[in-house]
Amino acid sequence: MGSRRSFIKKTALGSAALWLGHTGVFGSNPLIKSSYPNISLAQWSLNRAFFKGELNPKDFPDIAKNSFDLNAVEYVNAFYKEVAKSEKYWNQLKSTASAAGVKNLLIMVDDEGELGNPNNNERTQAIENHYKWINAAKLLGCHSIRVNAFGQGDKISLKNSLIDGLGRLSEYGAKENINVLIENHGLHTSDGKFMTSILKEVNNKYLGTLPDFGNWCLNAKWGSTQNNKCSEIYDPYQGVSDFLPYAKGVSAKSYNFDSIGNETFLDYGKLLKVVKDSGFDGYIGIEYEGEKLSEPEGIKATKALIEKVWLNLD
Structure with a gap:
């Protein structure tokens, strides 16, 4: 039985390795690994390959470990919707991660309704839609799910709706020992002061943040600041600083790199x-979202940049 499992695993990884192939100029920095920050891989970094079926979501922990030498992962619910309520699937995926020596950190949850919907019934439905992902996160051994704090209405009514929606969802999370993390994803969710005021009102230790380096556009949903297309941006450094006291993860967004490996839009040194300086000691998740490099090259470039910058900080 053991040899058969090993054969299947090697076969799956072989096909993934063929796709990932070339390592290019952005290889791992050969420094002492004990000095490195904790780095994880967000599944969205490979979203094109997963959506096209070039990679299988059940192999994600093995891909992170064997292709990128990363020991922690962040899942995206879009690749698991058909198995969302399958305890068997999540238990098997947990076993896969454990066998690879990979830690499951969180599930990023999208398209389950607005937690700040002004309609109480629709808001309640959105809250309940997230329950299955909290349950899945618990089965996987994750510490959190990441949610979007979208909603409608003026700032006062929106804030009240979000206090209710996020408050009730984090109460459910507390029962299962799973955190609910807010990511800056555009519009009001990228207003650091506004969102942290909601966290203070809810006052539940199971409600936290996942600050993203790149999603600070205040006048567009999802908040991408790629290619300087956004006309109203919340200062990224202020936003990350606002979110860090509540952070249980950090998302290192990246888009493009220059000839010496620096991100061309985001100042990784400053971020x-x-x-x-905040004392954050959790995982920094690689979330490559660029188009000029392939997904594997973008992941490796981001990893090399994080390691290089972190080790040179005072």
Whole structure:
């Protein structure tokens, strides 16, 4: 039985390795690993390959470990909707991660309704839609799910709706020992002061944040600040600083790199200094979202940049 399992695993990884193949100029920095920050891989970094079926979601922990030498992962619910309520699937995925020596951190949850919907019935439905992902996160051994704090209405009514929606969801999370994390994803969710005021009102230790380096656009949903297309941006360094006291993860967004490996839009030196100076000791998740490099190359470039910058910070 053991040899058969080993054969299947090697076969699956072989096909993934063929796809990932070339390592390019952005290889791992050969420094002492004990000095490195904790780095994880967000599944969205490989979203094109997963959506096209070039990679299988059940192999994600093995891919993170064997292709990128990363020991922690962040799942995306879009790739698991058909198995969302399958305890068997989540238990098997947990076993896969455990066998690979990979830690399951969180599930990023999208498209389950607005937690700040002004309609109480629709807001309640959105809250309950998230329950299955909290249950899945618990089965996987994750510490959190990541949610979107979208909603409608003026700031006062929106704030009240979000206090209710996020408050009730985090109460359910507390029962299962799973955190509910807010990510800056555009519009009001990228207003650091506004969102942290909601966290203070809810006052539940199971409600936290997942600050993203790149999603600070205040006038567009999802908040991408790629290619300088956003006309109203919340200062990224202030936003990350606002979120860090409540952070249980950090999302290192990246888009493009120059010839020496620096991100061309985001100042990783400044961003990572904010993170390091805060005393944050959780995982920094690679979330490559660029188009010029392939997904594997973008992941490796982001990893090399995080390691290089972190080790040179005071």
